[in-house]
Each structure stands twice: as C-alpha cells, then as structure tokens.
Amino acid sequence: MTERRLTNNIRTLRFLAREMTQAELGERVGVTRQTIAAIEAGKYSPTLECAFRIAEALGRPLDEVFRWGVDAGEARPEPAR
Amino acid sequence: MLPRERFALVWLSALLLVCGAYFAVVALQADGPPLGMAARIGQLALALGALGVVAFGTWVAGRMRQRGAVTDDERDRQIEWRASTAAYHALMAGMIVVGFVLPFQAGGWDLVHAALAAVLVAEVLRHGLIVMGYRRGWRD
Numbered sequence: 001m002t003e004r005r006l007t008n009n010i011r012t013l014r015f016l017a018r019e020m021t022q023a024e025l026g027e028r029v030g031v032t033r034q035t036i037a038a039i040e041a042g043k044y045s046p047t048l049e050c051a052f053r054i055a056e057a058l059g060r061p062l063d064e065v066f067r068w069g070v071d072a073g074e075a076r077p078e079p080a081r
Numbered sequence: 082m083l084p085r086e087r088f089a090l091v092w093l094s095a096l097l098l099v100c101g102a103y104f105a106v107v108a109l110q111a112d113g114p115p116l117g118m119a120a121r122i123g124q125l126a127l128a129l130g131a132l133g134v135v136a137f138g139t140w141v142a143g144r145m146r147q148r149g150a151v152t153d154d155e156r157d158r159q160i161e162w163r164a165s166t167a168a169y170h171a172l173m174a175g176m177i178v179v180g181f182v183l184p185f186q187a188g189g190w191d192l193v194h195a196a197l198a199a200v201l202v203a204e205v206l207r208h209g210l211i212v213m214g215y216r217r218g219w220r221d
Contacts, residue, residue, distance in 0.1 A: 034156075
C-alpha cells in the first residue's frame with residue numbers, strides 16, 4: 001500500500017512571490033526560518049493555522065500550497081498574475 | 082544549529098560522559114572493599130557538581146544570547162512537548178521499579194543508584210529526542 005504524505009510547493013511559490021526568502025516568509029507567518037526550511041524539506045508538518053498563514057502569505061489557496069497524497073515529486077504551479 | 086538543539090546536544094553529551102563515568106566507577110568498585118559513606122557521597126557530589134557546572138554554563142550562554150533571541154515557535158514547542166512526554170513516561174516507569182520493586186530486592190546505595198539511573202535514562206531520552214527532532218524531523 002502506497003503511503004500518503006503531506007507535500008508542499010512552498011519553495012517554488014516563494015520564488016514566484018518575488019523571490020521571498022525563508023526568513024521573510026517565516027516573519028510573516030510567525031515562525032523561524034528554520035521551521036520554514038523544515039516544512040519545505042518535509043521534516044515537519046505545520047499546524048493547520050500555520051498552514052493557512054503560509055498560504056495567505058504566499059497569496060495562494062491552501063490546496064495549492066499543500067497536498068495530501070502520494071509523493072510523486074513537486075508539482076509546477078502557475079506563476080502569480 | 083538552533084540554540085535549543087545546541088543545548089540539548091551539550092546536555093546529552095554531559096549526561097552520558099559524567100554519569101557514564103560515575104556508574105563505571107561504581108561498577109568497578111563493586112568487587113572491591115565497600116566504601117565508606119563519606120567516600121560515596123563525595124563521588125556522587127563530584128558527579129552532580131560536574132553537571133552543575135554544565136548547567137551553569139548553559140544558563141550563562143542562555144542569558145548572553147537573550148538579546149535579539151528568537152522566541153520559540155510551534156515546531157520548537159512540539160519537539161519539546163514530545164520529548165518531555167516520552168521522558169516523563171520513562172521516568173515514571175523507572176520510579177515505579179525503584180519504589181515498588183527494588184525495595185524488596187535491594188537497599189541502600191543500590192536504590193540510590195537505581196533512582197539516578199532512572200533519572201539519567203529519562204534525561205538522555207528527552208535530550209536525545211530533542212536533537213533527533215531537529216536533525217531528522219518528526220512527522221505525524
């Protein structure tokens with residue numbers, strides 16, 4: 001049985017959001033740069049509130065930032081208009 | 082490396098070094114002539130004193146970094162909570178053995194050492210889990 005896990009596109013979306021750094025995103029969300037790095041690397045699953053804050057900071061809907069499914073590599077989101 | 086991870090690593094190393102040495106000396110002395118109370122208390126005080134020095138050093142380091150320090154976020158709190166919960170259960174199990182089982186089988190310094198060992202296991206578990214939580218991550 002394939003294991004499902006929480007994946008995210010934060011790194012790509014940060015780049016598309018005018019190359020926002022991990023520190024800048026962390027400051028907007030209220031967590032440290034290291035926590036953002038851990039979330040991006042899949043080493044930490046954020047709380048629901050934190051996930052919503054990240055999506056809001058990136059200007060994207062939640063399901064575009066985070067995905068629950070088989071980890072088949074990072075998806076390619078569309079650039080922000 | 083985050084300060085919390087650094088402190089956990091320092092404490093883990095200190096506990097394993099100091100308490101490992103103490104229990105090694107106690108084990109080596111087991112076959113020899115029994116030590117007097119003053120000698121035993123002196124050995125224990127030496128080990129606890131060494132840990133006290135480490136505690137003081139980490140306290141000083143913590144005070145020095147307080148200016149501009151980053152406050153704990155949800156990941157720090159979650160790692161701390163998980164490590165402390167596991168350590169609490171380990172300590173509880175150890176104390177149950179020390180309090181309800183060992184008094185019928187041993188006494189005196191054997192009980193003291195068993196209690197110390199239970200505390201040591203709990204602390205090593207706590208700090209080890211903190212380091213692992215930061216290094217390897219901890220997904221639900």
